[in-house]
Amino acid sequence: MKHDSFSIFGHKMAAHSGIVELMDDLGKAMAGHEEMLMLGGGNPAGIPQMQAIWRQDMAALLEDQKRFDRVLCHYDIPQGSPRFLEAVAALFREEYGWDIGPQNVAVTNSSQNAYFMLLNMLAGERADGSHGKILLPVTPEYIGYADQGLSEDMFVACKPLISEIGDHQFKYHVDFDNLVLGDDIAAVCVSRPTNPTGNVLTDDEVRRLAALTKERGIPLLIDNAYGAPFPSIIFGDAEPHWDEHVILTLSLSKLGLPGTRTGIVIASEAIIAAVASANAIISLASGTIGQALVVGHMESGRILQFSREIVRPFYEARLHRALDFVEASFDQHLPWRLHRCEGALFLWLWCRDMPIDSRTFYERLKARGVLVVPGRYFFYGLDEPWPHQDQCIRINYSQPETTVREGLRIIGEEMQKAYSSRSM
Ligand SMILES: Cc1ncc(COP(=O)(O)O)c(C=O)c1O
Secondary structure, eight states, rough: OOOOGGHHHHHHOOOOOOOOHHHHHHHHHHHHHHEEESSSSSSOOOOOOHHHHHHHHHHHHOOOHHHHHHHHHSSOOOTTTTTHHHHHHHHHHHOOOOOOGGGEEEEOOOHHHHHHHHHHHHEEEESSOOEEEEESSSOOOOOGGGGTTSSSOOEEEEEEEEEETTTEEEEEEEEEOOOOTTTEEEEEEEEEOOTTTTTOOOHHHHHHHHHHHHTTTEEEEEEEETTTTTTTOOOOOOOOOOTEEEEEEEEEEEGOOOOGGGGEEEOOHHHHHHHHHHHHHSSSSSSSSHHHHHHHHHHHSHHHHHIIIHHHHHHHHHHHHHHOOOOOHHHHHHHHEEEEESSSSEEEEEEEEEEEEHHHHHHHHHHHTEOEEEEEGGGGTTOOOGGGGGSEEEOOOOOOHHHHHHHHHHHHHHHHHHGGGGOO
């Protein structure tokens, strides 16, 4: 079928936008080259202890014929399985004292899917003809939101403040002095921990964002795909935050279940009712397998133990090992910096004043068999160019040791070559 007959929506979905092209490129590179060192994707690591738990749970489900039929042979209600909704609400009530019940929880077919519904329900064309936007208080932000808006110019992004730490670290902060919540801002959205940077907004930053959005009467979306209390890929102290106007999303993916496509939304009753309704329109209902595998662990609280005692230590160990490789293979005299990794799966490398941009750096690394993600794609929504956006790359540190060591060694070499061409 020719694309001429597509609607605006059709064109948008079929378009070879930056990220689609890039994912395609990564896929092709992987298919053609078995030796490729894959530091590009966002796939969680296979954690043997967690994989054993999920296999055991799946075997138990298969054994229990009645439960198996109940889980697989019916559509769920659009909001999610009642037992799972209650288990999520109880976990957050007990863990954080939040005043929530099952009416404050919805399950979606992945948190990616939840964002498609939420971002478009909150922003875009309004009945009065005005156009609502999503404000990202810190750019760079998760690439997966970038192309989800059904209307144009859905995002407004703010440059962060940058604090430089020691010789080779840095951290982004919200620049509250320049954060303007104009009438066109329909909601504010942050991932915490942030993909791609590993930043975790401080509790104080979150409280201030929550206060500002509350005052304006708009929602604050907090994407907790990596955060506490599960999967807890977060390495410092940071409290989850909730209030009537906060929309907190979680996911089972980084617990090691990305294939179940299970997202969780915690929000006011009105938002949950709207999400359930949108879910019915788009999907009829959400998948049940992820909920069925996890619900018992949610009720017993074991999910917290898995997260704190298996998942977090696994990623923390891989992070430290990757940082050792960086130290061993990056020239300490060059002006590179890594964002302080406070959570998530990534090292965010800033090559200040490098004579080539991050796309060229990505191409050179690909030619050497190393796949990373050029930073440019994470800086959508800015109203003016910012040199920083072409100086960063995202590196997944959670892959097996030999892959990460060799990948970082080659990144160090290519970085050195690129910088030395500056002095020629
Ligand atoms: C910040 C963030 N949000 C949401 C998602 C989507 O997760 P899923 O759709 O697997 O629940 C991801 C995936 O990597 C992510 O990094």
